[in-house]
Amino acid sequence: MNNRMILAAVAAALVAAAAPAAQAKDWTHVKVGIEGAFPPWNALDPQGNLTGLDVDLIKDLCTRAKVECDLQAGEWSAMIPSLNAGKFDLIMTLGINEKRKQVVDFTVPYASGVASFIVEKDGPLAKMPMTGEKLDLNDKEKADPVMKSIGEMLSGKAVGVVQSTSHEQLITAYFGKDVTLRTYKNSGERDLDLKAGRIDAGFDSGVYGATLPSKPGNEDLTIVGPQLKGAMLATEVAIGMRKGETELKEKLDAAIKSAAADGVIKTLSVKWSKLDLTPTF
């Protein structure tokens, strides 16, 4: 037997062993991975308990889907690997984009957000164009000139993003070698470096940015530039799951749609972010 045949035999045995287990799963108990370092979506309170929009919402969704949910905190860059390794069954706050679709499945979005730049109030980047206005990157005619002028402002500067985010992908795709990209484990560490002046700008979820300056110690930070969506930005926020879990996806899709219809998503997102993030399906 040559190597290829042995490999094929092993693979077949693994599939045979895994397949019945996958079918037999009847989803009464679900492990949900939540980062716990991305307020107001999710955070850890002083007692170490998970809190935030994601937490309130997933509890509601689990009741609607009639499953028992066990929430676990974890590092962001390990979320998708942990999901595919079976440590989690669902992961929260996963923005939908093409690259991620190749490795995981998504529910329908549970929130619709934007992405924007965070800078120091009195720095040179505070004069970025289109501050506070919405800009869809898929509308190339309108968006490309704006992004070009932002690119010129950022040229030679350092921009901080959280690793494994679509924000990282956008900065690389639009500005590439013109900016120095610095990647962090979470938004909080990036903001420390922004305040220390080691980087010139941050790029992050608009919802994270909206609540940021109101927090103690962040008085010098502000949101600038357009509120971006489209292109590779994963602003439509959904729950991620392993590929092929159709039964779980159906349950959660129905739960999200009913929560949106009942106004629960609106109530919770206004409570946590002051913005109505209810998605359209």
Added chain:
Amino acid sequence: MDFPFLYETFLTLIAALPLTLQLAATAIAFGAILALGLALCRISGILPLDWFARLYIFIFRGSPLLVQIFLIYYGLGQFREVRHSMFWFILRDPYWCAVIALMLNTAAYAAEIIRGGLLSVPHGQVEAARSCGMSPFMVFRRITLPLAVRQALPAYSNEMISMVKATSLASIITIMEVTGVAAKLISETFRAIEVFVVAGFIYLAINFVLTRLVAFVEYRLSPHMRQPAPLSAATVAGEIR
């Protein structure tokens, strides 16, 4: 196994190897100098110096390197006074913050290793050197230090290996050394196993070369442990005549 992907990953990660080596080499070199100073303080018999070194070693050996890196990089950067001081041009740079943290940490461990080496030098050797009329400094340079280095080398090679691996922690302060690049690759491909296997192999290769180098130095430093080289016919003939 997806060999083209492994090969591509290897090429991407190997590009970050110089940075890993540079971090390790700088930290080990500066750390060794600092460690020698600390070890001398410990055995100096001068109480304030001895206690300073004890306190230093206690702090840096007793707290996690990860915490030290965080404190030096994020902690110091929070103080306005530090940001406006003359040291900021060094502390602003994640590379130098990592070097400083690694250096301060390795110095604490190496100081104790060197102290062990210094204390192991037989008293008779030192007395013999003195009786030849060597000055205390010359005794240290010619007798004590070389013998101490020989004694300390096996334990010190452990410390060097740990330092090579500890450079991977620098990735948490945005340094793109081998582990930092590996984490980036995983975020792009979501293929954690392949990428970490290749990264692990690279560290293994570095440490393989490092242990061979230490073994070579050890061999050169211990001629007394070997059989004397057989006399060649020419020298034998020379002696007879």
